[in-house]
Amino acid sequence: MEMKERIQAKAExxxxxxxxxxxxxxxxxxxxxxxxxxxxxxxxxxxxxVAAVFQSMIANNRECCMQDRAKxxxxxxxxxxxxxxxxxxxxxxxxxxxxxxxxxxxQVYTKFHEFKxxxxxxxxxxxxxxxxxxGIYRDDIxxxxxxxxxxxxxxxxxxxxVFPDNGKNLAAIEGEIFYHFMYGIVNAKGLKLIEKYKKxxxxx
Numbered sequence: 001m002e003m004k005e006r007i008q009a010k011a012e013x014x015x016x017x018x019x020x021x022x023x024x025x026x027x028x029x030x031x032x033x034x035x036x037x038x039x040x041x042x043x044x045x046x047x048x049x050v051a052a053v054f055q056s057m058i059a060n061n062r063e064c065c066m067q068d069r070a071k072x073x074x075x076x077x078x079x080x081x082x083x084x085x086x087x088x089x090x091x092x093x094x095x096x097x098x099x100x101x102x103x104x105x106x107q108v109y110t111k112f113h114e115f116k117x118x119x120x121x122x123x124x125x126x127x128x129x130x131x132x133x134x135g136i137y138r139d140d141i142x143x144x145x146x147x148x149x150x151x152x153x154x155x156x157x158x159x160x161x162v163f164p165d166n167g168k169n170l171a172a173i174e175g176e177i178f179y180h181f182m183y184g185i186v187n188a189k190g191l192k193l194i195e196k197y198k199k200x201x202x203x204x
Contacts, residue, residue, distance in 0.1 A: 004042040006032060012053045019096035020050060021104055050105050058115045061085075065123055075131035076186070076193045080201075083178050086154065090170040098158040116151050124150050128185065136190035146185060153177050 001009070010032050014023045025046055029036040043049045064085050072078035101109040125147040131137030157166055157173035166173060182194055 003034075003038070007039055007042055008049065008052050008056065011049045012057065015050070015053060015097060016093050019094040020100035021096070025049075047105060047108075050101075051108050051111075054101070054108050054112060058112065062115070062119060065119075069123070074134065074136065074193065075127045076136060076182070076190055077197060078127055079182065080197045084201075086174060087171050090157065090174050093170060095158055095160065095166045095170055098155065099160070116155075120151050121147050131185070131190065136187065136193060137185050138187050141185055146181075150181055153181060 007028065011023070011028050014028060014031065025036050025039055028049070029039055039049075043052070065082060068081035068085070069078055072081055098109075101112060125143050128137060128141065128143045128146060132139050132141070132143075154174065154177070156162060156177060157170045160166060163169070163173055183191070186194060
């Protein structure tokens, strides 16, 4: 791995664990066993590192979403595959990361917001419409409203005003929200698929 990639990978690891604001250039250098001067040979400042890290995270999430769609057996399976990815992220993510972006790195947060409101909105809305067409989602749901609801509800675990003790429970909170959403959109046929995929995730 090239030095620039090592710096970015370590920064991402630290941001996920401790949030963005608390991680300094000195900390990244110390963790890598290099001088801070070496970091500045590849990144002008912390803002540039933050931008690179989150640009990479967004690109990876986009690719995973497309892969999940390609291999999914049906729209419910696609959502479960995406859920698995989200849960893995949330198990190793600091609850302050979104707030830190919004307050201290607004330009980077804008890119993240665009990813949510454009790409994720399109993925979710097309999934909902396909599920309706296939007869596994309720045919009376409002695709636009529920697409927006799903995006914002997925971000709710990070809201420390709603969940003051969310630091250790991001995945647990998201799990409750996820199943609330899923049970609300399916019909009887879709319910059987939820139980099928849910059972597959239970420990053997």
